[in-house]
Amino acid sequence: MYRRFLVGLAVLALLALPLAGQQPQGRVALILDIGGRGDLSFNDMGFKGTEEAVRDFGWEMTVTEAVTAADFLPNLRHAARAGVFDLIICVGFLQADALNQVAPEFPDQKFAIIDAVVDQPNVLSIIFEEQEGSALVGALAGMLAAHYGYPYVGIVLGIEIPVLYRFEAGYRFGIDWGLRKYAEVTGEEPNVGLLWVYTGTFSDIAKGKAAAEAQIEKGAVAVYNVAGPLGVGILEAVTEKLEELGREAGPPFMIGVDANQDWMGDGNKVIASMMKRVDVGCYTAIRMVHEGTFEGGRILRMSLANEGVGISRFLDLLDFIDFGVAAGAISAEERPEIAANWAAMRASLPTWIWKAVDELEEKILAGEIVVPKPTTREEMLKVRELYPLVRE
Amino acid sequence: MKRVYDTLRSVAESILAAIIGLVVAGLILKAWGYSPISAYIALFEASFKDLYGFSGALANATPLILTALTFAVAARAGLFNIGAEGQMYLGALAAVAASLFRLPPVLHLLVALAFAGAAGALWALVPSGLRATRGVSEVISTIMFNWISRFLAFWLVANVLVDPYRAEKTITVLPPSRFPTLVRGTDLSYAIFLAVAVALLVYFLLRYTVTGYEMRAAGANPDAARYGGVRSAKVIVLVFLLGGITAGLAGATQSLGRPPSYAVFSGLPKISNLGFDGIGVAMIGRNHPLGIIFAAIFYGGLQSGARVMQLFAGIPLEMVRMVQGVIVLALALPELLRIFRGFRRRRVELGGER
Known part of the structure; x- marks a missing residue:
């Protein structure tokens, strides 16, 4: 009964949705650390870069913030299980353990992580000097x-x-x-x-x-x-x-x-x-997937030399x-x-x-x-x- | 007959409260231009659609059952124990400390749990002693002890139990002292059985033992209880020790039973607030051990819902937390009113004296 009720609601909700626009070129899930949006630094930078890439390449984005560190693993798993994201970006070092566990569970899912090296064949690690x-x-x-x-x-x-x-x-x-x-x-x-x-x-x-x-x-x-x-x-x-x-x-x-x-x-x-260009890191990861040059298992090093870090x-x-x-x-x-x-x-x-x-x-x-x-x-x-x- | 009626009444009140909460939160969602229907579908599908989701809700519920018991046992005895948070930190760390030495499987887990329970109880000892002997308000002392515990925990993570190769966390708990995963590919571990067993045990203690009767009597009417031969100092200390043990175990369920990292991180990001959330759970569960089990699963489900509402309904976290807050508040309201009404009645009867 309960299930049928839910299904009914779902159908109603789908009907109520305005007719969707054209199909996006790709989808990215941005998984933020605790603290999330509004820090005017780390997380907002990740959001900024992702937003720019989404605009430039005609993608669609979804943002998820963690309430506690216990959310890291289920946040990632849930996004990966959905199977609709072309790329999942984890913003933050503390999510490394969770990604290390989830990446092998979903070998076909592409991941990127900011600030940590996660040595898995489907993960691009982005670190900064x-x-x-x-x-x-x-x-x-x-x-x-x-x-x-x-x-x-x-x-x-x-x-x-x-x-x-x-x-x-x-x-x-x-x-x-x-x-x-x-x-x-x-x-x-x-x-x-x-x-x-x-x-x-x-x-x-x-x-x-x-x-x-x-x-x-x-x-x-x-x-x-x-x-x-x-x-x-x-x-x-x-x-x-x-x-x-x-x-x-x-x-x-x-x-x-x-x-x-x-x-x-x-x-x-x-x-x-x-300046630590987390935005450039996220943008680059999405660009790589968009252009088909994404390689898992790689480390992207952002330094003074490639303007990944620097003084304002x-x-x-x-x-x-x-x-x-x-x-x-x-x-x-x-x-x-x-x-x-x-x-x-x-x-x-x-x-x-x-x-x-x-x-x-x-x-x-x-x-x-x-x-x-x-x-x-x-x-x-x-x-x-x-x-x-x-x-x- | 009276009990059945009371139970039914409580359940009806909770359902009504939940409906009011959902409607109010829905109106706010609507006012901000989000669809309440897709939001609620996401919220409940997250936990109650399949085994994967339900396992997540149970995993979230595990520590909350235990910290809620800390508050509930004290509330039953007429005390406001806010100390679960700090006791839980030390329990989590004590459980990690058991990995400083090697023991055979099962025994290692039991020793780690004993450490955790002892640490929580120890931390509860001073506030309870102050209350029992000097009449110091347990609300103030437990809140202060939470802070002391928090900074003590920071120090322990960074200096004593620190992982020599990874400064941001403690050593990793050795596999023999971990709770094995119950459902593969989820966060749910066997720790849920511990939490439920402890809740049943507390139920039994409160309902069928003399000590439990004394606790409830002290809560219902402290003067009558004293007149009847109940030693209030003993009751206070017992209530706090019991609460300390369950809070300590709550911490242990996280450091020993929550993948992927079986360790405590600097800043305590994985365990912070479990003690305070427990107070909300206790309220929703009417400070009843069995009610708490259901309340914790519901609360845990709301927490999982936060994820799905963000991922698939496109609702930002702030909005999600608002929705959760309104629902939790609505559900906690009946019990909250009952407690305050009780206090006021007692105050009137005793002429301002508590």
Whole structure:
């Protein structure tokens, strides 16, 4: 009886559906991590790239967010069982175990995963060399602190996972490089330390704010957001400090992550962002399936060299103001003001600092400098030992 | 006869509440331009169409039955135990800790479960002692203990039980101490039998033993119970210990019985909120062990429904959670009203004293 009732309802629902348009060229399921949409960074970037690809190639997309980590496995299985998706993209390292189990269960289903290597013949793994981009913002932060005479630079991280070790290691390396560069250029030996904390969350915005407040109170010139949506809280902490100081623009600053977050806070509170092009990763995966060049078992490495990571620049700022408008965070009318504020903020620093950041980038690209890339806890501990960044 | 009537009345109330909840949520869906019919089809098809879906609902229900019991047992004795969340974290980790050594199959699982139950009970001991001896409100103390437990758990994951090769998680539970999968290709493990057995045990305890009678008497009228020779301190501690054990076991069902990763991750993403969800389940199940089993399966089904509503009805997660929230609230309302009415009556009778 119950079944018949359901079938009846289903038929009714089908009749009620407006006549569908033409058949899509393909279908993609985007399976997001906990936290999901609205983080203005990691997950939204995955959404952005997928949406662009869907538009460009005439595909159709479905988005699923996880409520808890217990959802990862059934989310994936459900999408794969449906058998209607040409590609299933898992956004987030934490889904690796689930994908490792599901991929062999559905050998004909194509998968892609962001931020993890899942060694299965039907999975494309997309990983990022975050340490390279983090070194650039680290160098900037170190020179900023020395330039403004602040005692510390800060970093607020999410959950202690190997992906975040690459951010932390790169940042430490970069700060050290920046401080030495500062000494070389000005002849003064700066005394700058690093304040760092793993908050244990990628979703609790209040924790991000509390952690950033503590660091700013101690005298951090900039706080690097390595915890997705927690950046919203970090920016609040920065903004409140600036209000207290009676200033519009930093210092203190935030350093953005994943997206170009420079537009946040009127364009004069986020000095730069470490861009991690999750959007490009998702777009590329869909393009590969669309063009028939998808190869499972491959690793797609996104680095400085192929612009998969990098420090934010003016060109992508405009693109990401639109991203902010689309997310409802700002309105389109604010665009010129944000761009002007941003230009003024960047111009307030001596040109040689920006040139030094470019120099580091060139040296990494040329292979003259190799940024440490820890994969285990032991290796991370070694990097911390090598670059302790404790104030004397 | 009275019991049959009461049961029927409760069931009728719940059905009415569910209908009201569905209608209200449906109107909101409609107002935002989503089709309530396809949404509800997706919601219920997710769990109640085939074995695969139903297994998912049961897998979700497993820990919820146990954490709901924590709240329900205390509520029966007139106490508000919000501490399942924190006790459950430590139970999950204690069960993992049992994998620091090797034991034969079956025995290993039993030892891990004993660890989990003991950890949960231990964590419940301080709030119950404070309540029993100093009259400290158990609501406040258990909420505070949840936070302590949360950060203790973070620390344990990152420093004590950490996997040397993967810093984001604890060591993986050894296969002999895992719950085997019950239905292949799903999340459902044999842990569901543990949860149901514990619920039946609690039912038996409350209904047919002297201790259970004392617990219920303390809840129904603490002064009369004291007059009748019930030692309220003993009842409080017993209720909390029992709740701690079931909450600890709830954590164990996740670390020992939920694929794919038999471990606890940093940030506790897989187990967070199971304790709080248990309170909702207890409310829907009228704080009755048997009602809780059905309520948990229903609640677990709603959780699976979240996935299918997103995948196939195209409804964003925020909307899905709104729908779930309205339905759960509507279903919990009758019990909630009953509890508050009880409190008020008691307060009036005793002249403001609880």
